[in-house]
Amino acid sequence: MERQELETFLTLAEELHFGRTAERLLLSQARVSQTVKKLERKIGAPLFERTSRRVEMSPLGRQLYDDLAPLHVRMEAAVARAQDVARGVEGELTVAFLGSGAGTLTSAILATFRERCPGCDVRMRETQFGDPLGALRSGDADVLFTCLPVEEPDLTVGPVVINEPRMLAVPLGHRLAGRDSVSLEELAGETFFGVVNGAPAYWWDFHVPPRTPSGLPIRRGQSVAGFQELMTLVATGQGLSPVIASVEKYYARPDITFVPLTDVPSADVALIWRTAAEGTPRLEAFVRAVRDTVAANGGPAPF
Helix, strand or coil, X not given: XXXXXXXXXXXXXXXXXXXXXXXXXXXXXXXXXXXXXXXXXXXXXXXXXXXXXXXXXXXXXXXXXXXXXHHHHHHHHHHHHHHHHHHCCCEXXXXXEECCCCCCHHHHHHHHHHHHCCCEEEEEEEECCCCCCHHHHHCCCCEEEEECCCCCCCEEEEEEEEEECEEEEEECCCXXXXXXXXXXXXXXXXXXXXXXXXXXXXXXXXXXXXXXXXXXXXXXXXXXXXXXXXXXXXXXXXXXXXXXXXXXXXXXXXXXXXXXXXXXXXXXXXXXXXXXXXXXXXXXXXXXXXXXXXXXXXXXXXX
């Protein structure tokens, strides 16, 4: 199987759409169709079932995808590893993270990067949501694992590593503490928290909504700068707070309970870097390590 046939087949299997496949591969739809037909002739049977409305994989196509996809990931990783060794990536890379960062994938990502770039030292530093992007912009960090959305013209949003459900941090004894779940709509009249200067307003509004879905206001109380401060205020009855699910694991305390929060979107954690730094060997090598680790684990990890 030729490389273009392999990449076209795998991409179409993921997209199940000729137009999107063509866009990803920077090819024409006609070229994608021709390549797939050529491969099917080589195999001797259809790999996709096409109608005017949809594209689906045939049972044989699914079997071939399941066999080839892991091999392709390992092949791409091997090539990337050889490229990084050949470039001699050295120096120091500072990886910043908000909260739990990349979660359970952090160790695997760093192991992949260190294996490929043994001459590059990795330093880790924590950021706080009072200024979640400051370390990146100041140059104190080269890359950052943080919660989306990030919509800044000078920053590039890279691969998503984790998708997390949302929870509500509630002090013990609160009327909602024993619930199996709670709707944001029920929280009109409750107090959430503001954030000290530094966090983009759209970012904080996504994570700590100022209104219910129907438009009822949710009061903002004291402004906070970090997780420990937030948890202390919740525990002492100063208010409630929406949080991502990993907060329950990494910032749990005996005087707070966490209740699943419905009618809010889940949160993605992604790798971010300064757009102006693109092309530097250390950055490019780390981004590849993240992409390859995420792909090897089946895509963004559910928390």
